[in-house]
Amino acid sequence: MRLHRAAWVLPISAPPILDGAVAVEGDRIADVGPFADLRGRCPGHVTDHGDAVLLPGLVNAHTHLEWSFLRGSIGPRHDFVGWVREITARKLATPLEEVAAAAGRAVEEVVATGTVAVGEVLNNATFYTETSVERLSTRGIRGIGFLELLGFGGAEATEILQAGWKALEMIREQGGGSRPHGNDRLGGPSLAFHLSPHAPYSVSPALFRLIRAQTERRTVHLAENEAEVRFLASGDGPWRDLLQELGRWDPSWSPPGVSPVRYLDALGFLDSRTLAVHVVHVDDADIAILRRRRTPVCLCPRSNARLSVGRAPARRLFDAGLTVALGTDSLASNEDLDMFAEMRALRDQNPDLSPEEVVRAATLNGARALGLERDLGSLAPGKSARFIGVKVKGVDDPYEGLLDENPMVFYPHDSH
Ligand SMILES: [Zn+2]
Structure with missing residues (x-):
């Protein structure tokens, strides 16, 4: 003792x-x-x-370590869709070794700033097995790796899901998440992996339904930007343009004419095992839905500020009794992965939150949002x-x- x-x-x-x-x-x-x-x-x-x-060690409930190679190179933006275009192009032009080395440095920063668990969103399973899984595990970081699926064409949904399962299989074969949530030794294998949809404007209703039916836990970028609200309301705007440009537009899809939260709720997607990230553009009716579904939310105040997408109504989310967690998002939209800096930003943007609520978001609520509260989030x-x-x-x-x-x-x- x-x-x-x-x-x-x-x-x-x-x-x-x-x-x-x-x-x-x-x-x-x-x-x-x-x-x-x-x-x-x-x-x-x-x-x-x-x-x-x-x-308790801090929980960064939403990040993308894979994008760490962009540290310091993307300034504040006022054009979300333009930002997505830019970072995607930069990734294609960056050698894998560089991406991997930056992710490795990012893991060290996560450890040094007191974060012990992450909700990590990954796009590239190959990259992940070669770099981050091992590094996160050996540094004793716990959490969930959400392998992100994209696909707006409804006809391809089954195929995309199957490819996702294959990628998860590959991660597991290579030792990632072999003992999900069963880390009895400090520094042991420590990540569980799940499939997740990216966002309402990049994933078809069919794929949302399949993921919801076949996964135990998931996350989604939700109600993050104005363009997303517009796309669901009217079916046009920059997301429609991008889908068409990429040849991914599905003419059989018709805009639901409702908010992002109502849209996913109508698809039966929201529940207590779905972590909704950002929730910037939500009204009281949306918050009531999130409450009814017991859906945890993750705020990313610095990322939202840097991309000028607006500010999540943190006070109202807490008052509704939601599990409000906190995340840094990636280094493509944040200057560092320091959860203490993220807590300060949450407090500065929301002076009506108590310091206790802010610290709770980065500890117990984060652990709950990722289903890790049995081990983390409080001292007990x-x-x-x-x-x-x-x-x-x-x-x-x-x-x-x-x-x-x-x-x-x-x-x-x-x-x-
Ligand atoms: Zn994100």
């Missing part, structure tokens, strides 16, 4: 503990409480971390001992203290 003592312990699922401690046995948390109590209950070696807050007996610490000096509100600039992050109980 080892005891980690600090000025503050933030279990998240319980109030903050002044002069608290976390007792660890092996790779699991054995107990959490005031140091004075734990010292008697859990005899063992004590490490005193002093002026620090101990909290039986959960993973891969929690983090942040150095602070004499703070009265530990949640607030975590939102200061330049946090010094460390892993109290970890060999990584």
Whole structure:
């Protein structure tokens, strides 16, 4: 047994503990409480971390490590569809080794900034098996790899899904996700893989239905941009132009004339195992649907700001009782993968959120959104001992203290 003592312990699922401690046995948390109590209950070696807050490792519920080669090279944009065109062209022109090396550096950044689990969206299974899976696993990162499917032609839906299953098979054969959610050793294999649709403007209704019927868990980019709202309302605009240009337009599709959330709900797609990412363009009726379906959402405040797509109504989403998680999105629309910076941005954009709500989004809500709450998201007996610490000096509100600039992050109980 080892005891980690600090000025503050933030279990998240319980109030903050002044002069608290976390007792660890092996790779699991054995107990959490005031140091004075734990010292008697859990005899063992004590490490005193002093002026620090101990909290669960952070969960980045939406990112794309595969796009990390674009770090620092794409400036703020006001044209979402133009941005998609640009990054797609850049990817085709970048050698795989460069893409892989950048993803490797990104994983190191994820670890250094206190993130222990990711909702990672991947497009290229070959690339993934050769690089990120192994790197994420060896660095002890948990999470889900969502292999993203695109295809607007309804007739191709079955074929696209089958290709997706084949790609997942390949990832599994090469060791990725061989023990989904079963990481009993720090640093063991740690990612589960699932198929996911990209977005309402790039996936046919038939493919949405097939994915919903055949997968246990999934994510989707939803209500992210104005062009998407327009496309579903009227069937025209830049997404229609792009589909036609790529030869992917399906003339049998007719615009539903409703919001993105209503559209996917009408397809029977939304449920508690579908993580809806962005949810910028949602009204109260949309939020009521997400609530009724118990659909978790992931906000990406810095990505939305950089692409000028608008701002998600964070206060209203929290007030509706949704599970609101947080993600950085990719380095094609963000300057870094630091979840502390993402929390500060969420708070700055939404001064009506409490620091506690912001920290909860990046911990327990993220774990719930990815189905990882059995192991992660809070400090409680039986959960993973891969929690983090942040150095602070004499703070009265530990949640607030975590939102200061330049946090010094460390892993109290970890060999990584
Ligand atoms: Zn994304």
